[in-house]
Amino acid sequence: MGVPVLVQHVSASSTRENPLASPFCYYFGLADPARAGNAIVVGFTFRGNPSAAVMDDRGDSYTVAAHYYDSREDRSVGIAAAFGVKANARAISLCFSSDPGGYVQPTATEFANVVGIDGSGSGNSGRGTAISGGRLHPAAPGDLVYQVAASLSLSQSRFIAGAQTDVGWNLLSADLLDGWAAQYAIDTSAIELTPQMTLGRSDGWISAAVLLKSGSTGEVPSGLRVVHLLHENVPYHPQAGGTYRPFPNPLALQFPCSGNLLVSMIGGGNDPQPATVVTDSGHNHWSQAGHTYVESDDTVQAFYADNASCSPDLSLSTLFVGGAGDYTVLLYDVAGAADEPLDTALGGGGDYRAPGAFTMPFVLQPAAAHEIVFAQIMWDYNTGVGLRDGLFDANRFSGENLNGPEPVDENNGWGHFLITSTRPVRFTWQVLQPDTNPIRFWAGMAVAFKGRD
Numbered sequence: 231m232g233v234p235v236l237v238q239h240v241s242a243s244s245t246r247e248n249p250l251a252s253p254f255c256y257y258f259g260l261a262d263p264a265r266a267g268n269a270i271v272v273g274f275t276f277r278g279n280p281s282a283a284v285m286d287d288r289g290d291s292y293t294v295a296a297h298y299y300d301s302r303e304d305r306s307v308g309i310a311a312a313f314g315v316k317a318n319a320r321a322i323s324l325c326f327s328s329d330p331g332g333y334v335q336p337t338a339t340e341f342a343n344v345v346g347i348d349g350s351g352s353g354n355s356g357r358g359t360a361i362s363g364g365r366l367h368p369a370a371p372g373d374l375v376y377q378v379a380a381s382l383s384l385s386q387s388r389f390i391a392g393a394q395t396d397v398g399w400n401l402l403s404a405d406l407l408d409g410w411a412a413q414y415a416i417d418t419s420a421i422e423l424t425p426q427m428t429l430g431r432s433d434g435w436i437s438a439a440v441l442l443k444s445g446s447t448g449e450v451p452s453g454l455r456v457v458h459l460l461h462e463n464v465p466y467h468p469q470a471g472g473t474y475r476p477f478p479n480p481l482a483l484q485f486p487c488s489g490n491l492l493v494s495m496i497g498g499g500n501d502p503q504p505a506t507v508v509t510d511s512g513h514n515h516w517s518q519a520g521h522t523y524v525e526s527d528d529t530v531q532a533f534y535a536d537n538a539s540c541s542p543d544l545s546l547s548t549l550f551v552g553g554a555g556d557y558t559v560l561l562y563d564v565a566g567a568a569d570e571p572l573d574t575a576l577g578g579g580g581d582y583r584a585p586g587a588f589t590m591p592f593v594l595q596p597a598a599a600h601e602i603v604f605a606q607i608m609w610d611y612n613t614g615v616g617l618r619d620g621l622f623d624a625n626r627f628s629g630e631n632l633n634g635p636e637p638v639d640e641n642n643g644w645g646h647f648l649i650t651s652t653r654p655v656r657f658t659w660q661v662l663q664p665d666t667n668p669i670r671f672w673a674g675m676a677v678a679f680k681g682r683d
Contacts, residue, residue, distance in 0.1 A: 232343030232446035241403035251629025261456035268448035273378030298353020345445035363425035363439030381409030388430025454681035458563035471637035476553025491567035502555035525579025526671035577675025607674035616660035617645035
């Protein structure tokens with residue numbers, strides 16, 4: 231029988247106070263296309279108690295394995311899963327029977343060697359630093375245990391993985407700014423267990439957990455790939471989820487990782503004050519890739535740590551010029567990178583006045599046939615929905631303000647390419663309303679990293 235293996239994980243940002251409009255959906259996705267036969271597990275939290283459903287772009291069938299509602303706090307949490315998914319499943323929709331009223335935040339994980347649900351899921355809520363996901367009853371040893379938890383006041387200082395006997399817990403993601411975390415473990419016994427997690431500071435919390443059966447199915451890809459992707463909203467203005475108070479500077483983030491290349495793609499607007507230095511608890515050396523590209527009120531930057539020393543408990547610190555502006559940070563954990571991975575970086579800005587898709591006026595020429603290329607763009611108007619020939623990484627929700635600012639990726643564009651040749655790479659961003667609303671002022675960049683030979 232196969233042992234469950236993590237393939238990839240993504241954690242998206244919270245809608246915060248923003249309501250959803252019909253069809254009441256949050257649109258997000260895995261970093262890379264899924265492998266046939268694997269399982270996709272989706273955790274989510276939201277305000278209220280409407281029913282939730284999960285779908286993907288390959289028509290896989292998702293079952294809600296756990297759903298818990300805390301009526302006192304008017305918050306829900308749940309977990310859904312699909313098994314034996316079709317090849318290349320990637321885009322995921324989390325939809326509700328009615329508007330949940332805010333605080334919608336999902337996470338998604340792909341596993342190999344996971345075949346079904348073992349019994350009923352559990353849920354729990356409380357206050358303090360000790361999170362308990364409720365009791366689970368495995369039918370046999372070898373189950374995958376999956377838990378999600380939300381710290382209800384949003385910001386949190388730290389998440390600490392569980393430490394129960396016979397269960398080796400690993401944090402999948404820990405979003406300190408939105409207070410949202412996920413962890414998993416392989417249960418080597420078949421006795422009753424209660425998944426646990428610890429908060430860095432006392433708060434109200436809500437959590438759900440499930441047991442998933444192990445079996446031999448699917449595969450783990452080799453070579454260059456994204457293992458963890460974390461979306462972080464760093465706001466100042468209320469429209470983006472801020473309070474007109476400067477965000478903490480330096481900014482503390484937590485980024486569980488397991489690869490050998492870490493990449494931070496940073497985009498800002500509304501009087502941005504750029505980042506200057508990135509450090510982490512693993513004493514990795516962070517460098518800026520390319521320059522800080524600025525146009526009008528838009529700024530993009532990229533930082534990276536090569537030959538990274540990773541851990542499920544890695545902490546990051548990013549120093550900005552100041553604590554104003556509305557930022558989105560996408561953190562990528564990459565496996566299979568070369569020892570000296572940086573190939574090239576380029577970028578620019580301008581004023582684009584035509585409606586429709588926008589192609590950035592530069593071309594990236596890869597030095598090698600196997601590279602990963604990250605791209606991002608900040609613009610003034612419209613909402614990004616795609617990256618032609620690439621993998622679009624930005625998220626959105628139905629009913630968001632077309633022109634922003636918004637707490638979910640600021641309506642702008644992030645994405646990446648897994649290239650297999652040295653053909654030039656062009657960057658064409660697709661928008662939600664192609665017939666109107668030119669993007670106008672924009673700043674964009676791309677950076678390429680080499681894989682191992």
